[in-house]
Amino acid sequence: MTAPPSFDTPPPRQSRAGGEVQAFDTLQHVGIGLSHDSRLYSCRRLNLLLADTQMLYALYKKHHWLMRGPTFHQLHLLLDRHAEQQLAIVDLLAERVQSLGGVAVGDPRHVAEMTRVPRPPDGVEELPAMLSRLLEAHETILVDARDAARRVAERDDVGSEDLIVSEVIRTGETQVWFLGEHLVHTPLTRA
Numbered sequence: 001m002t003a004p005p006s007f008d009t010p011p012p013r014q015s016r017a018g019g020e021v022q023a024f025d026t027l028q029h030v031g032i033g034l035s036h037d038s039r040l041y042s043c044r045r046l047n048l049l050l051a052d053t054q055m056l057y058a059l060y061k062k063h064h065w066l067m068r069g070p071t072f073h074q075l076h077l078l079l080d081r082h083a084e085q086q087l088a089i090v091d092l093l094a095e096r097v098q099s100l101g102g103v104a105v106g107d108p109r110h111v112a113e114m115t116r117v118p119r120p121p122d123g124v125e126e127l128p129a130m131l132s133r134l135l136e137a138h139e140t141i142l143v144d145a146r147d148a149a150r151r152v153a154e155r156d157d158v159g160s161e162d163l164i165v166s167e168v169i170r171t172g173e174t175q176v177w178f179l180g181e182h183l184v185h186t187p188l189t190r191a
């Protein structure tokens with residue numbers, strides 16, 4: 001008869017973890033006609049945008065869940081839609097880093113070390129504070145994205161420039177517009 005499992009000792013490991021085959025912030029060769037230096041520079045800029053975009057995604061989900069007040073339903077849905085759009089950008093940025101031969105930042109703890117987006121309080125803020133926090137995160141990303149787009153293009157990486165402009169900047173600017181409209185005072189009843 002087999003002895004019952006003991007909870008005093010850790011379970012055996014299923015397999016030994018292998019060593020890294022490629023370190024973070026290094027490149028493997030890809031034959032796309034871009035220099036090593038250009039690809040490395042792009043990967044660094046893209047990984048910073050990737051970290052910030054992952055935090056923006058998480059911020060949208062947090063506020064989607066914690067939303068309250070008379071505009072709850074409308075904002076609950078809007079923030080979730082913005083979160084979905086940001087999650088799609090996360091995937092595009094990560095896969096761009098990989099296609100340049102780099103290593104995309106993936107683990108949330110690594111993301112937290114890299115991001116420039118400030119950590120929100122763990123509790124619930126007032127609605128205007130939640131929206132302002134999202135707007136500030138957007139602005140941080142947009143300022144960095146415009147600089148990154150310009151500089152990767154200077155290094156011939158127009159593919160990354162296109163991704164940053166068409167996805168990060170355009171989507172971010174549209175989301176800022178939608179959020180901003182909710183901060184404009186609108187009376188609930190007509191005089």
Ligand SMILES: [Fe+2]
Pocket residue numbers: 064080
């Ligand atoms: Fe939800």
